[in-house]
Amino acid sequence: MSGDIRLEELTKIYGDVLAVDAIDLHIPPGEFFTMLGPSGCGKTSTLRLIAGFERPDGGAVILDGLDFLRTPPHKRNVNTVFQSYALFPHRTVEQNVAFGLRYKRVGGDEARRRVADAMELVRLGGMADRRPGQLSGGQQQRVALARALVLEPPVLLLDEPLGALDARLRVDLQVELKRIQEQLAVTFVYVTHDQDEALTMSDRVAVMREGRIEQCATPQELYEEPATAFVANFLGAANLIPVASQPGVRGTELALGSFRLRCEAEGAPHGEAVAMIRPEYVRLEPHGAEGENRLPGMVEEVVYLGFHQDVRVRLATGALVRADVPNDGEAPEYQQGDAVAVHLRARNLRVLAGDGERAVQDAQAAAAPEPAGTA
Amino acid sequence: MSATSVPAAAAKKERVSLRERLSNPWGRPRFLAITTWVYIAWSLIPVLLAIRFAFNSGRSRTSLQGWSLRWFWQDPTLSVFHDPTLRSALEQSLKLAGLAMLIATPLGVGLALGLQRWRGRGSGTANRLTLLPLVTPELVFAVGLFLLFTTAFSFIGLGTTAQVIGHVTFSVSFVVVIVRGRLQTIGGDIEEAAADLGAPPWEVVRRVLLPLLLPAIAASLLIVFALSIDDFVVSQYLASGADTTTVPMRIYAQARAAPTPALNALATLMLAATLLALVLAYAVFRVLTRGERGGRSALGQLASLEATIDAGGTK
Numbered sequence: 073m074s075g076d077i078r079l080e081e082l083t084k085i086y087g088d089v090l091a092v093d094a095i096d097l098h099i100p101p102g103e104f105f106t107m108l109g110p111s112g113c114g115k116t117s118t119l120r121l122i123a124g125f126e127r128p129d130g131g132a133v134i135l136d137g138l139d140f141l142r143t144p145p146h147k148r149n150v151n152t153v154f155q156s157y158a159l160f161p162h163r164t165v166e167q168n169v170a171f172g173l174r175y176k177r178v179g180g181d182e183a184r185r186r187v188a189d190a191m192e193l194v195r196l197g198g199m200a201d202r203r204p205g206q207l208s209g210g211q212q213q214r215v216a217l218a219r220a221l222v223l224e225p226p227v228l229l230l231d232e233p234l235g236a237l238d239a240r241l242r243v244d245l246q247v248e249l250k251r252i253q254e255q256l257a258v259t260f261v262y263v264t265h266d267q268d269e270a271l272t273m274s275d276r277v278a279v280m281r282e283g284r285i286e287q288c289a290t291p292q293e294l295y296e297e298p299a300t301a302f303v304a305n306f307l308g309a310a311n312l313i314p315v316a317s318q319p320g321v322r323g324t325e326l327a328l329g330s331f332r333l334r335c336e337a338e339g340a341p342h343g344e345a346v347a348m349i350r351p352e353y354v355r356l357e358p359h360g361a362e363g364e365n366r367l368p369g370m371v372e373e374v375v376y377l378g379f380h381q382d383v384r385v386r387l388a389t390g391a392l393v394r395a396d397v398p399n400d401g402e403a404p405e406y407q408q409g410d411a412v413a414v415h416l417r418a419r420n421l422r423v424l425a426g427d428g429e430r431a432v433q434d435a436q437a438a439a440a441p442e443p444a445g446t447a
Numbered sequence: 448m449s450a451t452s453v454p455a456a457a458a459k460k461e462r463v464s465l466r467e468r469l470s471n472p473w474g475r476p477r478f479l480a481i482t483t484w485v486y487i488a489w490s491l492i493p494v495l496l497a498i499r500f501a502f503n504s505g506r507s508r509t510s511l512q513g514w515s516l517r518w519f520w521q522d523p524t525l526s527v528f529h530d531p532t533l534r535s536a537l538e539q540s541l542k543l544a545g546l547a548m549l550i551a552t553p554l555g556v557g558l559a560l561g562l563q564r565w566r567g568r569g570s571g572t573a574n575r576l577t578l579l580p581l582v583t584p585e586l587v588f589a590v591g592l593f594l595l596f597t598t599a600f601s602f603i604g605l606g607t608t609a610q611v612i613g614h615v616t617f618s619v620s621f622v623v624v625i626v627r628g629r630l631q632t633i634g635g636d637i638e639e640a641a642a643d644l645g646a647p648p649w650e651v652v653r654r655v656l657l658p659l660l661l662p663a664i665a666a667s668l669l670i671v672f673a674l675s676i677d678d679f680v681v682s683q684y685l686a687s688g689a690d691t692t693t694v695p696m697r698i699y700a701q702a703r704a705a706p707t708p709a710l711n712a713l714a715t716l717m718l719a720a721t722l723l724a725l726v727l728a729y730a731v732f733r734v735l736t737r738g739e740r741g742g743r744s745a746l747g748q749l750a751s752l753e754a755t756i757d758a759g760g761t762k
Contacts, residue, residue, distance in 0.1 A: 123639075125642075125643075144642075145642045146642045146643070146644075147645075150643075151643055152643045154636050154640060156634065158637050159640075160640075160641070160655055161659070162658045162659055172645045175644070223644065
């Protein structure tokens with residue numbers, strides 16, 4: 073099976089900016105692989121290097137064992153779907169889809185059959201004679217997809233293909249993209265800054281930052297076991313609490329002022345560290361509740377968010393912990409000023425290396441708003 | 448209730464004072480409309496009068512003497528068609544405009560493509576320098592060319608060749624502006640997409656870029672034609688004698704000697720040719736960009752096209 077991509081120390085420099093910083097990566101055939109990160113993290117540059125639109129300043133792109141370095145884009149066996157769709161406005165939908173077949177030496181009935189199949193695959197039946205200008209954004213993106221897939225590439229590169237669509241349509245097309253990818257078993261390399269897209273569709277996600285891969289894992293692993301505060305904050309929300317970490321009796325012992333917390337994870341970093349827990353794993357209990365990993369605090373703010381409430385609790389140590397309390401239809405249990413006990417369950421606690429200050433900076437970097445329409 | 452209140456309101460509307468009507472912020476902008484029409488009349492009446500006298504049956508250019516086509520071709524000696532000086536001027540003008548159009552357009556398209564792609568040291572400066580002829584006073588430009596052809600390039604010398612080179616030189620900038628505007632609306636993604644689908648560089652140009660540039664190329668051809676046929680200063684400076692006299696030069700010279708309505712006829716023909724070129728440029732552009740994304744990008748392109756026509760008109 074073809075579609076195996078290997079990046080070796082791939083490097084790209086623009087002026088004095090290191091856009092892609094010696095990336096090593098292996099994407100096995102048939103994987104839905106996503107590069108996720110804020111704008112300027114190098115994800116699009118990496119994709120353009122694979123497509124051949126840019127020349128690397130170092131390293132190699134290897135497809136199915138062949139080095140691509142000296143191959144111009146039109147001879148590379150990969151195809152790209154652009155954020156802007158990049159359809160040919162002077163050609164009909166059918167002509168757009170058929171464009172690349174001529175260079176594959178496919179003509180006549182065979183070409184017609186493949187074009188029809190590709191249009192069927194992306195559910196564009198009956199649109200053959202329209203011009204791109206007469207289609208909606210979602211339909212245009214389907215044409216772009218069909219135009220690339222008709223060539224049966226072993227690898228499809230997608231550069232924020234849903235970025236220009238509205239939220240509802242995005243969700244529909246996410247499902248469809250995943251269906252097409254599974255049906256064709258093509259390797260998808262997908263670039264996005266949208267964590268929902270990454271989590272919904274991907275087999276594996278590489279979270280990128282400043283030209284490097286911060287962590288590369290399955291969506292579940294990224295969410296449950298983030299390696300850094302940046303990853304923890306880029307995917308979902310996270311409570312980050314500076315602690316001192318040392319090996320404990322069962323797992324790891326964390327010191328938070330005069331309080332002690334137990335974390336089940338073995339082999340967590342020791343010394344100065346950051347404890348991480350997702351807001352939905354934080355349990356709020358009545359003031360004075362006994363047991364391990366319970367810390368006293370006071371409710372500082374309650375934000376009503378419909379299906380859940382965001383309860384912000386100031387711990388006695390000064391740290392702020394956010395707890396997601398699901399809305400079960402009962403009257404709100406907690407109000408501003410209530411004294412509570414915060415239960416940080418040992419099996420949900422994670423320990424990240426690094427000092428608290430660095431973690432806060434990382435968290436802010438991850439939370440920085442993405443400028444619309446750029447990547 | 449509402450049935451009675453509506454006529455009441457209508458009746459009330461009748462009694463609005465003139466003062467209120469004039470200062471009504473929701474009313475139509477009458478003053479602006481009047482100003483616009485006065486301006487249009489002011490600028491068109493002289494042109495229309497000149498055209499009217501081209502069809503005068505008498506010799507006068509000031510008093511109306513009935514209608515005829517005498518000054519176009521009926522008069523056996525003095526009409527544009529039969530007067531050798533007027534006829535050769537018309538031929539020279541058309542020759543220059545045709546040559547300038549065919550040389551400046553490919554040159555400008557190439558230049559625009561080059562400037563679009565060239566990134567790096569000097570590209571910004573080159574970009575701005577290309578537009579310099581648009582703002583250079585034509586007289587300065589013409590004097591410069593005159594010196595060039597009489598000294599450094601004296602092997603070319605003055606005459607038709609020099610005139611064509613002069614016209615091409617100043618009109619290339621317009622082509623660059625038009626084509627670059629179009630390239631910007633096309634965007635770089637489309638070329639990358641074509642290459643990505645397997646098209647080698649020449650095929651990208653042939654199957655994608657040129658078809659998309661066609662409207663801009665057509666517009667450029669016709670605008671260069673209009674610019675060249677209108678030109679007086681450059682043609683005048685680079686002329687070498689009677690056989691290189693263009694229509695504007697002939698009109699200028701004869702208006703001071705023994706003018707007949709044949710001059711008006713000549714000017715009318717020029718006006719018709721220029722207008723035809725511009726209308727064609729506009730129409731061809733509209734037709735070729737039809738169906739592109741609800742016409743929005745075509746409109747943006749038209750705006751730049753119209754701006755260029757305006758610049759040409761004031762040159």
